[in-house]
Amino acid sequence: MKNLFLMICVAFSTATFAQTPYEKAMSSKVSQVEQQKTAEEFTALANDFRRIADKEKTFWQPYYYAAFSSIQKGRLAMREGKTADLDAIAAEAQKSLDLAADLSKDNAEIFVLQKMIHGLKMMVNPQERFMSEGMLAAEALSKAEKLDPNNPRITLMKAEDVYFTPEQFGGSKQRGLELFQKSLDQYKTYSTKSALGPNWGKGEAEYFLANKP
Incomplete structure (x- = not known):
């Protein structure tokens, strides 16, 4: 009886903590998000997330992390003074974020990234774009705060x-x-x-x- 109880516990533990192929693939990539250092690395990571997303199609997280990887590439470009690249990078991030938003409505995390995308676009020309992109960034962050203060x-x-x-x-x-x-x-x-x-x-x-x- 004792052995049977142990077997049941082991089986339950294995079932509880076992990851699906999707979860394994995502966990591996998510752990890399804050470790990348170059534009090329962020581009590769964003592409990896998009491949996972295109395969699964029902989860918002892969599209979210694809957008976040692109945003991080944009923030790197901003620090390096490559502001001319920001519109294209923001458009790349927006495409992925829109797909995430389609799968997860009223998600504060998605609005946080939306704020960051508007911020990238504003930094192309802060004086000219503050009243447009700056205001949209503030609006997105306000929506996020209402959902998850x-x-x-x-x-x-x-x-x-x-x-x-x-x-x-x-x-x-x-x-x-x-x-x-x-x-x-x-x-x-x-x-x-x-x-x-x-x-x-x-x-x-x-x-x-x-x-x-």
């Missing part, structure tokens, strides 16, 4: 905006750092809704708090 990635986006905006336009390094701290506190208690749910951003908050001016 304790999401640390929403606070992280606010922290970035305040930290990098010049003081004469309402920015503040100190207020930005306070928001990075709030975001980090939220990461300690916030739980993703699934094993493959977005969980990025904590490292960025830690970086800014560890490198205070």
